[in-house]
Amino acid sequence: MGGHLLDREAVLAANTAFYQAHEEGDAITMQSLWMHDDDRVVCTHPGWPTLRGWPAVWASWHQLLTLANRPQFIITSEQVDIGDTLAWVSCDENLLGSGDGATVAAINIFAREGGSWRMIAHHGSTVIR
């Protein structure tokens, strides 16, 4: 039970670090948060097709993290579900930035790798109604 609570905190911390790295354009941290795996990793940015495998996923982040106008995130409604080897977080990304802002509905999935929880899936979609 203590382990479960620690896992919960570790997964939430990884989720928070993911958005912070995005906000700050921190490529090194972003790389370290993901599992580098060709068969398990997927990423679906809002409106994009699903990118599969670490090279394709990383190429997209490399592009997004170097944009001049990265959004600021206020993350709400975080809901965490922990398994033995997989965990997932559902949350709302409230984007501040140029323009009117937006809300992106997101699911992030993490897998245990050694002592760490690494992101293996990110799926975000803009709320339009």
Add this chain to the structure above:
Amino acid sequence: MGGHLLDREAVLAANTAFYQAHEEGDAITMQSLWMHDDDRVVCTHPGWPTLRGWPAVWASWHQLLTLANRPQFIITSEQVDIGDTLAWVSCDENLLGSGDGATVAAINIFAREGGSWRMIAHHGSTVIR
């Protein structure tokens, strides 16, 4: 390892049954595929905000399953990842129906409940570029 393969097949079967129930407007099967849980279940239909908890999720399906023009699905790029108590599937929903059709990127998460894998999360987003 045999169990792992059986889990993989069970999760894929649940994923297939989910789309078949949607196509056929089969409310009874759709209900049976989901975990009925207030704290774990989420569902994000394309462009919708995330619905949280079984009552809200079921209300949306009750509405969608009674639409006259439900889409037909051709599911491609299914990718399955199995943990001890959680599993997830990434796939592309190729929608046939009235209009030009569309592709929806999807992630479906399942949790083991007794001997079955029940859906606890569905997230779909329309590919627009």
